[in-house]
Structures are given as C-alpha cells and as structure tokens.
Amino acid sequence: MLLLIAFILKFPASVQVSSRDLIFFHQVEPTGLPTWVTLPLVFMVVAVTMTGFGEITGRAFREFKALDAYRWDIVGSILGTLGFTLISFLRAPSWVWPIITLVLLVALYGRRFPWISWVAMALVVGATVVEALAPGVSWSPYYKVTTETKLQGTPQQWTDIHVNGIPHQMVMDVNERLKLEGVYGKPYERASGNPLNNVLIVGAGSGTDLALSLAKGAKHVDAVEIDPRIQQIGTQINPNQPYSDPRVSADINDGRAFLSGTDTKYDLILFALPDSLTLVSGASQLRLESYLFTQQAVQSAHDHLTDNGVFAMYNYYREPWLINRLAGTVETVFGHDPCIDQFPGQSLAAITVGKNADNAICGTGVNEVWNRASVAATGGEIPAPSTDDRPFLYLKDASIPNLYLIVIALILFASAVGIRVFGGPFKTRRGYGDLFFMGAAFLLLETRSITTFALLFGTTWLVNALVFTGVLLAVLCAIEVTQRLEKVSRSIPRPLIIGALFISLGVAFLIPNSSLLSLAVPVRLVAAVVLAFAPIFFANLLFTSRFKDAPHPTAAFAANLFGAMVGGCLEYLSLILGYQLLLGVAALLYVAAVFVGQRIITKQGSASVAA
Numbered sequence: 001m002l003l004l005i006a007f008i009l010k011f012p013a014s015v016q017v018s019s020r021d022l023i024f025f026h027q028v029e030p031t032g033l034p035t036w037v038t039l040p041l042v043f044m045v046v047a048v049t050m051t052g053f054g055e056i057t058g059r060a061f062r063e064f065k066a067l068d069a070y071r072w073d074i075v076g077s078i079l080g081t082l083g084f085t086l087i088s089f090l091r092a093p094s095w096v097w098p099i100i101t102l103v104l105l106v107a108l109y110g111r112r113f114p115w116i117s118w119v120a121m122a123l124v125v126g127a128t129v130v131e132a133l134a135p136g137v138s139w140s141p142y143y144k145v146t147t148e149t150k151l152q153g154t155p156q157q158w159t160d161i162h163v164n165g166i167p168h169q170m171v172m173d174v175n176e177r178l179k180l181e182g183v184y185g186k187p188y189e190r191a192s193g194n195p196l197n198n199v200l201i202v203g204a205g206s207g208t209d210l211a212l213s214l215a216k217g218a219k220h221v222d223a224v225e226i227d228p229r230i231q232q233i234g235t236q237i238n239p240n241q242p243y244s245d246p247r248v249s250a251d252i253n254d255g256r257a258f259l260s261g262t263d264t265k266y267d268l269i270l271f272a273l274p275d276s277l278t279l280v281s282g283a284s285q286l287r288l289e290s291y292l293f294t295q296q297a298v299q300s301a302h303d304h305l306t307d308n309g310v311f312a313m314y315n316y317y318r319e320p321w322l323i324n325r326l327a328g329t330v331e332t333v334f335g336h337d338p339c340i341d342q343f344p345g346q347s348l349a350a351i352t353v354g355k356n357a358d359n360a361i362c363g364t365g366v367n368e369v370w371n372r373a374s375v376a377a378t379g380g381e382i383p384a385p386s387t388d389d390r391p392f393l394y395l396k397d398a399s400i401p402n403l404y405l406i407v408i409a410l411i412l413f414a415s416a417v418g419i420r421v422f423g424g425p426f427k428t429r430r431g432y433g434d435l436f437f438m439g440a441a442f443l444l445l446e447t448r449s450i451t452t453f454a455l456l457f458g459t460t461w462l463v464n465a466l467v468f469t470g471v472l473l474a475v476l477c478a479i480e481v482t483q484r485l486e487k488v489s490r491s492i493p494r495p496l497i498i499g500a501l502f503i504s505l506g507v508a509f510l511i512p513n514s515s516l517l518s519l520a521v522p523v524r525l526v527a528a529v530v531l532a533f534a535p536i537f538f539a540n541l542l543f544t545s546r547f548k549d550a551p552h553p554t555a556a557f558a559a560n561l562f563g564a565m566v567g568g569c570l571e572y573l574s575l576i577l578g579y580q581l582l583l584g585v586a587a588l589l590y591v592a593a594v595f596v597g598q599r600i601i602t603k604q605g606s607a608s609v610a611a
Contacts, residue, residue: 001098002120004045005127039407043414056108058554066553067486067544071479078472085465088141091229093132098124140229141461142288147233159237161206161230169230169273173239174211184209186341186350187270187312188216190360194310200224200266202255202292203274206234210242213270222266223250224258226274226288226460254458256291256300260517265306271313285575286451288459290391293326296514297388298333305355314350321381321396323349327370329385339363340370388455388514389578398576408569415565419558431604432550432559434597438543439563440570441589444582445539446471447571449532451579452513456528467532474533478540482548491545498594501538502587508535509583535583539590546597 061069087096102121106113131137136147143163151157158172170177178185188194196218204210204223213221223243225231231252235243243250251258255274274289291297301311311330317323323340330338330353338353339362351370354360362369375382386393395401453467485491508531516524543560550556567589574582 001049002124004049005124007045043411061554061557066550067479067483067548069553070547074472074476074479078469081465081468081472088461091139093139095125095128095132098128138229140227142227145229161233169206171206171234171238174208174215177208181348183314183341183343183348183350184212187352190339190352190362191268191310194267196267198266200269201272203272205230207238207242209270209272210248211240214242214245214247219247221248223248224253224255226254228252254460256297257458259300259304266304267306267309269301269304269311273315275315285392286454290393291388291455293386293393294388294391295329295333295385298329302333307355308359309355310352310360312350312352316347317349318347321383324375324380324382327351328382332385337369337371339368389580392575395575400572400575404572412569419562431600432556434546434593434600435556435560436563437589437593437596439560440567441586442539443564443567444571444586445536448579448582452528452532455513456516456524470533471536474536475540478537479544481541482544492541494545497538497541497545501535501542501590504534504538505583505587512580
C-alpha cells in the first residue's frame, strides 16, 4: 500500500488516451509515466496489496465451516460499505482511510501485529496527511478537489478548480467569463423573447451559469448540482454570490433523477457543462452524466418545458461527431433543427432548440442551424443517439475500443499466470468449474443492478452505496435461508432454485428499466428492488447450496472470485450489446454453471457409491 501511494504521488496515474472514437476528459498535457508502464505497475501493486487480505481470508475459510466463513465475509462487506457511506457523507480526507485500516488490523492481530507493519502503516498515514494538508485540497464524495486562486485582488481574479488533478471549473465574475467564453450567453440570445419565469440549470457547479441566468432576469432558478463540495465552493467564493440569491433553489442531485421527480414546467432548461470526469463505481463505462444525454433524457427535458420553452446545452465537446450526435438527438426529439453556435479554434459549442420551431431564433451565419442534410453533404458523421440501454455518449460506435481489449487481455493473462504460479495447476480446480461460471454471472447481475438504480434514482454516490448494500443483503439472505434449512436437515430442491433463477432473469429481461420511470417513486423502488435483487437472491441460493458441501472451501471460493474477475471483463460487452442483453449473457453463464455443476455432482455421487 505504501509503494502504491508513493507511486501515485510521484507519478500521477493519469492515463492519456488518443482516440477519435472514444472521448476521455483528462489533463491537456500528459503527466506521469507512459500508459504502458503505468497500468501494469498499478495493477501489480494493487494485486499484491490485496493478496495480503486474501491470505487472511483464506486462513479464515479454513478455520470455519464454509457457509459460516462466507456469512462473516458478507457481513464484513456490508459493514465496510456502510463505513464507506459514512466517510463519504463526512467528506473525510484521505488520511482517515489508512487510520481505519490500521485500527481494524490491530483489532484483528492484537499483540501479534508485527512492528514492521506499524512502521509501514505510520508511513502510509504520514504520506496521506501530507497530501491532505496541501494548500487548497478538500474532498467530495466523488473526487479530490483542489482550488488555486490566480491574479488575486484584481478585477480579473479567478479560482481554478481541479478534481483528481484534472482542470474542471473556473470561478470568476460572470461578466469577465462572458468576455472569455461567449458560449454562456448564446442560449439567451437565441431565446431573446423568453420570459425566464422559471429556469432549470443542470450542472450548476460553482455558479457561473447560475449568475448569468440571474443577470439575464430569471425570476426563479432551480440549480441542480451533483457534487456537494463543488456547490459549496461556489457558495463560498463565487464573486457574484448566486447561491445566496432568494430567487435560487439549490438541489444536490443527479439531473436525470431531478427531472423524473418533478412535474414543474420551465421556460428554459439548460445543461451547463455537466461532464463529471468520473465513472460510477462498479460499472465500467457508466459516467455520472451518462443518463443525462440519452434520447429518453432529452425527451424528459422536452416534456418539462412550457409551451414556448427553450432547451439548451453547451460544453467542450472535443469531436465534431459528438456535437452531431447531440444535435441529432435534439432534432429527433423536438422534430425540428436546433441552433448551433461553435467557436473557431475551440471545441466549445452550444446547441439550442425551442419546443416550437419559432421559440429559438438561430443566427444567420453559415452553419448556425444544424441540419442532417448539410452535415451529410460535408462528409460529417452523425452517430445514433445514446439510449438508456446504451448510455455511452462518448463512444462513437457500438464496439469495444482496442485500448480496452489490450488492457483486459493483459489483466487476464497476468491473473492466470499469478494463479498458476501461486495456486498450483488449474486442474486442481476443475471440481469447482460451476462456481467459476457463477462468479462471472454474478458480476454481470451486480452491474445490471447498479445501472438499474442509477437510471431510476440517479448516479449519486449515495444511490451507488445503497445498491452495493442491497446486493450484499440479498446474498446474506440466501446464506441465511440455506443455513436455517440445513439445521433442520432440509434443503430447497436444486431444480426449484434453478427454475426460480431463470424465471427471475426472464422477467427482468422482459421489463426494460426505462419503463419504470413513469411509476411513482415508492412503486418504482419496490419494482426495482424485486427486478434487480431477486435474480441475485436465487443465484446465491444456487451458489450456497453447492458451496456448503465443498471439500476445499478456499479453492471453491477462489474459483468463484476468479470467475467474478472474468465477469468484470465480460461487462465490457455492454458497449456492444447494451445493459439489457447482459442479462442474456448472465443467463448463458448460469446455463454453463448448471450443466458443469450437474456433471460434477454426478461424478462425486458415483465416486461415493464406488467407495
């Protein structure tokens, strides 16, 4: 762990990717070591760090009955998730994490805790304290946030906000910002007759967009920002103090979740540079803002406009095809061509459209009205809109980029070599092939659960933490059911468990997540819990019924974990198939698990009879 922290502090692990078909938000100038050096080193150091915890877990599995060990493992995971939730809520600095780890290790080992470990953990705490005490450093539930003020005391003073080392926002007087980037004012120019009685700004951030809307005469503004620390910084240092204005109602929320939870109509809805720069934990390509730019999300914005309302978005879009995708999505939903304002030499653009064609007046210059025919005539690409099932806005085509394929191959190769070297021949694990397939399928079910709740209730850190807790509780329930039946010498027939598993998978497959958005929140919650967690419960009934009789629980659990890692790699199939069809992949893996498991059970039964 100390080596990992030292490596990251010395060589920031910012992976620079050059691709016209996949857009990443990162530093303009490359930092740290080359990608081909950084990724293998980080992977190896993390793997070695986790090996220590894995060895402790393995010993515990040898000292308990299989299901008892598994139960305590899940209970510990639930407590860890709840602890993570609490630390995130408190926005605790980085040094809190190793201190908690140290306390838990001391509680585990007592006086047997070696002195060298004391020294190493003290150095880890010291390194994180030094980092946390650096000027301008604070923490949100999503990022390490750094602020730095430039030209202090002058009219041009501004404050840079970096998140995880990446430039994110600038806080400055709104009039000065307009001089630098006129895109902020374009939606108001295009909707010059709009009364601005009620405005919604998604991605209100540190308040620049909010200050401009107030300056333009907005009578009321709902300011939605997902990151509480970014909003707090805006409240504290924005020179225009927009969050203190009585016309403003601030809401710390996911933009899509806010729209699905209100019936309010708006004269102007503005998506103001909502690029999160981070992924949703547990989902390989789902970013915090992914569900905000799907065709269904734009339709939701359309439905929340007044009869003469205007919808607009602006950002640094980086690639022409991304501008065309978004403009095409808007045109599909609204039924007429949007206005588009681009700035020469910049990737900055604004897309504005009225609910009716005459609600937004486009400029008279060349290319200031987006039109499919004109884009096609100039050889431009118009990728299909992203959808709630494939919300991958920044991926041009339905494919797995070569970078991902290379990294996945390296991870699988390194893992296979490590398992072979330290765990012995693979043939010793043939008796647990079904548990391998169950592990792979389980990871896909977990991913599906995360994306389900992200769409229905938002991509916030709290929703994410609650989903992980829900998944673990479903697993724990399966363990408890199996153990209670075992105590009375009973068990659920294997065919019944298998049937229930595939029925629950089939129901979840037939009911798209987006169809639940129209339900009232309590009903939506119940439906989401049943559809997401029922397959996980039945899958773990199948797992525990097999795992409880494993003659070598550590080898069985290792096979399951290796399968889970492979399942994490298979998750990238969603880039091609979408999240709904991942259920089909999971079902195929469970078919393989049932087939292999039945052969193993039959073989073991024959061996017992022969003995």
